[in-house]
Amino acid sequence: MRLRSAVAGLPSRTVTNADILEMIAAHSSPGFEGDLDDTLRTVDSYLRFSGSRERRWLDTGERPIDLLKQAAKTALAQSELRATDIDLLIYTGIGRGFVEPGGSYHCAAALGADNAHCFDILDACMSWTRAMQVTESLMATGGYRAALIVNAEFSLRLGGAVFPHLFRLPRPQALASTFPAYTLGEAATATVLTAEDHEPWEFRFASRPDLAPLCNVPLEGYEGFCEPSDRLAANGIGYFTSFGFEMHETGLPDAYAVFDRLDIDPEKVAALFTHASSKRYWQMMADKVGLGEAIHHVYHRTGNIVSASVPAAIASAIEQGALQRGDRALGWVGSAGMSFAVFSFVY
Template sequence: MKLESVKVVLPSRKLNNEDIVTLIQQHSEATYSGDLNKVLQDIRFSLKYSGAKERYWLDKGETPISLLSQAVNEALEEAECKKQDIDLLIYTGISRGFLEPGGAYFVANALGMDRVQCFDVLDACMSWTRALSLSYTLLKTGIYRRIMIVNAEFNLCGRKGVYPDLFSLNQYEQITWSFPGYTLGEAATATIVSADPEREWEFHFSSRPDLAHLCTAPLDGYEGYCHPCEYTGRNGADRFTSFGFELHDRGAPELVSVFEKLKVPLKEIRAIFPHASSKLEWEKGGEYFGIPHLLYYIYPYCGNVVSASVPTGIALAFKQGQIQRGDRLVGWVGSAGMSFCAYSFTF
């Protein structure tokens, strides 16, 4: 499978860590019981400690579909193909405007792709990687010749599940299951892949459903669809809940395990693109394998852009000249679920 193109479009509202702390202060002054300055100081420290610096949110006049359309058009241009050349459109990720039908149909309609086949892949931050793996299998069957994978991860503006809800604190303990919300950024990406028998990929997945409760975005009435525990939906229905520190701690051994299954020699790897959940935690993984110099981080400058993390990294690295065609690249993802994957391919 050939990765013909991957493009990212970021919104224009740029926020640094101090902007985030200020927003939390503004939304918590009337609700917080205790020393607000203390919790703000700790959030400020944790953001810096994790490696966060900046992130981008939608600004006035910007919409997810407009930025996604731009990413799609840029991807088509780089791949030197037309919309009509796309056989299958896969919409991935958490942010979406519809539960029914799939978001892929509305994207296709907005882009004038009236006959393209469509479906969605929803697997938290693993969504893009999972769609990539599915595309690899589907292209091998010969049913499709060219597939486009898109996501529009805009989980902050225009929604309440993260902002402003998680920015309005009542007690100190809330940051334990809300802090990851302060690291989020927004992005739209478009990826085009095509059949190429000369380019083999390897994917290594693992899952830990017993840890599903650690990171959730539950819908109203979710209690009837699971066996809730004290972790599940701690911030309530329609709000993001994530025990980020425990996620990284419990997931680390699984991330090591899937990476160890890669067959490609470390000396042949040009760059590794980790999920943008933290810089500090992924640095630990790089140091464990003695390859910290290979990891390309977008977290400090884009924040956690959810399922758009790896494609954003690849797109920016290529634009900056950090990678080139023919390089051996690796994706390394840990996601809510929990699920884990390490994969290798020739760019």
């Protein structure tokens, strides 16, 4: 399987850390229990510590499907393929407009990918990585020749799972389950893959389902589909709840353990792409495994763009010349679930 192209579509509105603080202040002032100014200073400190500077959100009149269509059309053009050449289309990630049918069908209809078999993969921030593994496996059977993997991570809309509910802090302690929301950005990505004789991809995965309560967007009636936990729906039903600090700390040994299962010489790696949850965190991890100079960050420019993190970083590296044909690259992801993965491929 060969990665033919990767393209990211970012919305036009730039939201800085200062903007985030202003929004929290505006929505939290009525009824806040505690010292709001001190809490804002804490949020500012956390953002700067993580390496956050800005993120991109949809502006008035912008639609996720339009950004997704443009990214997909550009990716197809770069691959010298037409939409009708795609025989497998997978929609990945959390951001979506439909529970039924999958977002893949609506994307295929919008692109004119009339010959594509469609389905979705939903695995939190791991979604794109899972889709790549599934695609390689399907291509190995000889059933598919050209695949398009897409996502549209747009969750900051008014009345969505994040905004403005999570910007309305009731008390300082609420930061434990809400701070990751302030790092979120928005993006669409499109990745084109073809079944060719090429160096195989290698994937290593690990799961920690005991940590599933740490990051969720629960639906109405969720209680009947899981074991009880006081972490679930801590911010309310339908709203993003993420104990991000605990996830990073608790998941660190598992992230290193899964990386060690991939036998790779760091000196042969041209680029490392990670989940964009924190620039500082992933830089520290990359330094420890000898890939500190290879990591390609987008977090400081895009924020945490969920399952779009790795393909957006790949697109950025290709555009900047940091990833060229014949280079070996690694992906390294930690996700809600919790799950962990590392993968290797030659571009």
